[in-house]
Amino acid sequence: MDFSLNQEQRAWQEKARKFAAEEIAPLSLERDAILDPFDAFDWEIIKKGSKLGFRTAVISREQGGHDIDFVTQAIVMTELAKADSAISKTFSQCWKWSHLIAAVCNDDQKERFLEPFLADDTFVLGFGATEPNGGSDNRMPPPGDIRAGHRLAGRVEGDTMVLNGDKVFIANGSIAKLFFVYVRTDPTVPIGQGTTLMMVPRDTPGFRHGKVFNKSGWRFYQNAELIFENARLPMANMVGELNGALRRREGEIGGDLFGDLELAANGLGICDAACDKAIALVRARKNGGALKDQQLIQLKIGRMKMLTEALRSYVMRVAWEHDEHILSTNAGLAMNLATDIIQEVTEIGMEIFDHAGTPMDRGIDKLVRDTFIWSHLAGDSVQRMKVARRVLSEEKFNLI
């Protein structure tokens, strides 16, 4: 048992902390206040972070990346998120899919995509699953129901696949240069057996992005519609087997398993930001009497810190499990926990600003709005039930 970081991990932590404090923090609120959701994005900060390695960090050294382990990934995501959660997510979204490139792409695909990804500071990745008809159904397909789930159709014609349909809410949708898209290549069977994963470059004919969604939180993060009108893709862009995308690979850590850790680590950064703001305010302020001497304030600060440190403990444990290739339900459970904790911590933070007599603080309001996104992608009922079903299917009772 060891909760400490090694030197390399500490170095990345310092680097991320510095970038977050010096480059991200100054622009976070201003970006959030921009009304147009596309304009809320800014390439400058992405380029700066990319030059420091934050975009390509998980690619192996041999392939030109930094090969950081999962513990380091978690720490970096947390440090960046402390300054701005959505900006942190923009970077880590690239890790999510670069794990996949490294793991399952063939040499041809790696050459066509990995090299430009590494070379271009503005090469970000996206992923497309959600559709108007398929949200919860994509995550927990009703058994045997062929009408349920995503419907973006893919028709194979020789060495080309023709795509027709839409995706919505797609992360980095308006700015990514490469998307991983779930395509329904066999609509006669349920999505579990009829889905193919295709790599879709931005300049694919017949493919474009549409509306950029105007979200209440995570405003920097670009969620957009993807539109496919007879879009033509070479079959060489297929990842894995035809109709094989939703069959789970042995030992695969990328995709959702990484995504669970990602959201939990990012959320932890938000908690750290909220705790710092609240404690600083409490130390400095009076409102009738010194705030720090009020019992209700003391209880709230204690609770914020307690929940934050509990989350940190679990996040680091899950990161370690990922590094040890231990597949357990902890990743999903930690993400669900993050949803609950980050919302409670930021809400309490908001109460503390109320107590201080400055209830309309933009900073804490942004944190609350950012955390609410979790309920709409990570901690909702379907995610919780999926994990619970895995817990119930475990054969023996597994303790540490």
Add this chain to the structure above:
Amino acid sequence: MYDLRLSEEQIAIRDMVRDFVAQDVFPIATKPERLEPFDTPLAIDLVDAASELGLRTLALPEDAGGAGADTLTCCIVAEELAAGDVDVASVLARTAALGGVLFNQLMNDEQRGRFLPAFVEDSRYHLALADREAGMETALGVDYHRDTGNRVDVATTARRNDRGEWVVNGEKTRVANAPLAKLFAVLVATDAGNGILLVPADAPGLTVTEVPRDGGWYVGSCGDVSFKDCAVPADNMLGPEAADLLAGPGSDFGLPEAQAINLGVGRAAFEAAMEYAGVRVQGGRPIVEHQAIGAKLAEVLINLETARNAIWQAAWTVDNPGAEPTGNFPPLPRAKISQVVTAERIYRATKDSAECFGAMGVMRDMPLQKYIHVSRVFLHTGDGNADTKLRIAEAATGFSHP
């Protein structure tokens, strides 16, 4: 004794407002451009339309041009309007409530004769209570159950001049309805203690600065009011009971109506969620037919109805002063109890309702995130919940400040 039935008049008013909201308010209020919480101007046309229906003068007696509405009825109307547009509801509820208290209770015949006709006839005649000042610190229970006074001093002064007029000097902040008000009831400090002075909006020396909607941290209409040697006739001072009734530490004025507005917002969120959950198919059936969603919606409904109960009890207590329903405790500050209940539960209700919408629950062109934002505003502005709970504890133990 215990009767949950509304009177025929209450039902008639409720249904009239409900129809008005469904046909005229809701379609406008839920347009995507009006759902952006940071920068939505007040829909003054809707305020005027509601005023035409008599909702501004609701609380006046029938022979004065109103509907004789009591506090409970005003709460019912506020809830219905708020389920359509929270800002429209806030403006009207404030004017109606103030109108009721000023004209029915606090003004003398002479004052009523001067102000009532214009109030009734001008459909844009709104009222504002200017009480809050920048220096007034919320006490946060620093003085909870302590003899040390931490009483609030009013810095806005009213002094008699040679002509016997009252001359007002001071600054009031975040006054609801200030940009629209034609008449202000102003909390002032005089040589004889605090009082409420009636100041028309066109009195020289009175300036209103609208508070920007940036951030959207208020509902309705809001402005700062500045008084510089602002003179009004001697007869504009209300009687000695007015200051305590409207702005004293134990005052419940306006609380039930504000809570009813919050409830209306929560109800709108619930209705939207119920409708969507009945048609959205995932997991093979409309999601309302899944336990996970069913239980959640049930909790929303429980929260709405719990809040409603608390609010209506508080409203009834305002209309029946001195009548403590149960006799279990010293008279409880019911409007403060309902404030905590409503703020916390409606916030939970809007969030849970939004969850049914998946990603759409956080999209700015959809109403759910606005309902959440509004319920958050109610939770975090005004007297904080923590302070309110301590005031309730003081009441329960019979403690009062010197």
Add this chain to the structure above:
Amino acid sequence: MDFALTEEQRAWQMKARKFAEEEIKPITLERDQIADPVETFTWDIIKKGSKLGFRTSVLEKERGGPAIDYVTQAIVMAELARGDSAISKTFSQCWKWTHVIQALCTEEQKQRFLPAFLADDTYVMGSGGTEPGSGSDNRMPPDDPRAGMKLKAERDGDDWILNGDKVFIANGSIAKLFFVQARTDPTVRMADGITRFLVPRGTPGFRHGKVFNKSGWRFYQNAELIFENARIPDSLRVGEVNGARKKAAGDVSGDMFGDLELAANALGICDDACEKAISIVKSRQQGGQPLKDQQLIQLKIGRMKMLTEALRSYVMRVAWEHDQRIHSVNAGLVMNLSTDTGQEVTDLALDIFDRAGAPADPAADKLARDMYIWSHLAGDTVQRLKFGRNIIAHAA
């Protein structure tokens, strides 16, 4: 970063797990249901556990003990608590005071008590803090000299004379040695006027009184201690006169071992609750459908597991901090968390065992009653205020 256990830690874990399964679980409910709070206790299980090393686990190797590290302590406490929380606590209470003896006692005091402690399977230890007029005040000493502990110790030659009472004292009716805090200077505030004494059972003028009949932790013996001109030699004083409550500057740790102890114990209760709940939903049906297929059940099971694993993560981290001699607020915070987590998890278990028209499942009910004790010693408001204050004052 490493959450793995060493071979030695794993060996202790398995030893404790086996003992809990084979010896503790068979008696846990039956003990809980005995009406007389004295009769709930039995020496038999203590002796059995003692022979396996669970009573003397933290005794230093030089004294003949196994000297397990804090990570192992946490694991063993959790495993034993999975069998029965109060039985686990009876063992770990001995570790608590072993730690204190080893840290604060003189060599002469250690020689006097530790050999007997090691040799006698029925040698358990107890504390002596709480009094009728001083509970929360002991944890957060007020400035008024009239407040706080009143059990007084007055100097008489080479001895001290103790007069007063203590209540709710752990192992009060069965311990052979107590660590008693007494007021040696009533003219100053409590924090500056308390001295700690070793009080062996059998000291003339000292006896135990009533054994408290608790709703949970029924095996665990909490009793009144009565001092009527009890004479204690100065050689049994631990530390400086008036020095018992003085804290090193910047020490944010609170009752360090005790915090970890309660959190690890609660973790065991959570594991027990999860295991029972998962088992029942897999086997039980309702309306022809297995319980485990019901969404609401799935959500509850998921929540129980989520909270339990979060607690485990934090407990292990704090145990590691203890082994590194890092003294942070995390010990107190994890204890507070264990109160909230344990209570929610056991309440959810009760929900899951609910059956219309039937009484609550006795095992699930016991777990909830046991967890409720935490609000009355560990997670209560005063404990939370202390850590809130520390954080505001010291957080980096």
